Each structure stands twice: as C-alpha cells, then as structure tokens.
Amino acid sequence: MTESQLRESLVMFGLSLYQRGYAHGSSGNLSARLADGLLVTPTNSCLGRLDPARISKVGLDGKHVSGEAPSKEAFLHLAMYQERPTAQGIVHLHCTHCVALSCLEHGRPEDVLPPITAYYVMRIRSLPLVPYYRPGDRALAEAVREKAKKHHAVLLANHGPVVAGKTLEDAVYNAEEMEETAKLFFLLEGRRTRLLDAAKIADLEKNFPS
Numbered sequence: 001m002t003e004s005q006l007r008e009s010l011v012m013f014g015l016s017l018y019q020r021g022y023a024h025g026s027s028g029n030l031s032a033r034l035a036d037g038l039l040v041t042p043t044n045s046c047l048g049r050l051d052p053a054r055i056s057k058v059g060l061d062g063k064h065v066s067g068e069a070p071s072k073e074a075f076l077h078l079a080m081y082q083e084r085p086t087a088q089g090i091v092h093l094h095c096t097h098c099v100a101l102s103c104l105e106h107g108r109p110e111d112v113l114p115p116i117t118a119y120y121v122m123r124i125r126s127l128p129l130v131p132y133y134r135p136g137d138r139a140l141a142e143a144v145r146e147k148a149k150k151h152h153a154v155l156l157a158n159h160g161p162v163v164a165g166k167t168l169e170d171a172v173y174n175a176e177e178m179e180e181t182a183k184l185f186f187l188l189e190g191r192r193t194r195l196l197d198a199a200k201i202a203d204l205e206k207n208f209p210s
C-alpha cells in the first residue's frame, strides 16, 4: 500500500470503529508502518473525524515529521513496532468490555482472557496484562515493549488493549475479536462454561499457524 492509501485506510477504519462504538470521544489511536516511520492518528483527534492530510507522521525514533502532533500514546505503538518486525498496523482502544476486563483482579496476569472461541484463539491466542501507569508515562512503553517480545496483543491495566496485525486491517480485526470475546466473557460470567481445551488449541495452532 502507498502512504496515501494507508492514510485513507486509517480514516476509513477510524470512522468504522467510532460508528460502531469501539471508540468514543477522542479515545483510541491507530497507526500504520511506513518504510521510514509510521502514520499515527493525531493527539486529541476523534477516530470518527480523521483527515487524511492531517494524520501525523513520526520517524522510527519517535520524532514528529509532519502533520498534526501525534497521539500522546504514539510511543506505545513505536515500542510494539520496534519489537515486532512483522507488525504493519496497530490499534489501541478504550473499548468498554476490554477496559472492564483490564480493571479486574486477575489470578494469572500473563493471560487474562480464556479461550472461549476458535476465532479468539486464532486471532489473539493469549493476552497478558501490562501493569498500570499514568497516561503519558514512558515506563508504560517499556512495559509494553517487554510483553511485545512474545505477544502481538496486550491489555493495559485500567486502560485498554494494544493490538498489532500483519496489516492495518488485520490489526483492526484482531482488536474487534478481542473486544467481542471480552463481551462474551462477561455474558458467560458465573455460568458453567466449556472452554477450548489444550488439544483443541493445539489443533487450531497446527491448522492455522500465525
């Protein structure tokens, strides 16, 4: 994809996520990798009203190159891209069910969402919780970087998910799958639930290698 196609894609996916309630107000940010940096949604921008010409361009060192000032959370995207060379797009949302999940006490913070469906396993597989840091704290990027070595999706405590994909579209679908699975998790809470067992997960991993 050319840079101008990626700009149009960011606008299209931003609007789609906003219209369907995955993002509210000026929350959430999207990015796409370029050969020499990344495109990221501007600070305080509403995902439903992005302008392709004003999307921020940032170097791989985090320096602002052009467009409006980048999201204050752009450093989360940079840390994920730096650790995951195959990541071409990243989505960060404050979507309701994932945020609710991020506020629970978890006995196994290394994996906070159970294998409810095959599609969740195929798209996300495992979801570690990153400890809470205040917005803008650079220590949060370092905590994401640590988890990103092994995971393309992480959940920031009392905050929301950061999800990478092989393309921007793939990252959007991964984020949507995570939010819908978190919703199912709460719908099923307190009920006897049949999760996918280790054999079923191994079968998926064999037939759908990531």
Ligand SMILES: [Zn+2]
Binding pocket: 028, 073, 092, 093, 094, 159, 160
């Ligand atoms: Zn955020």
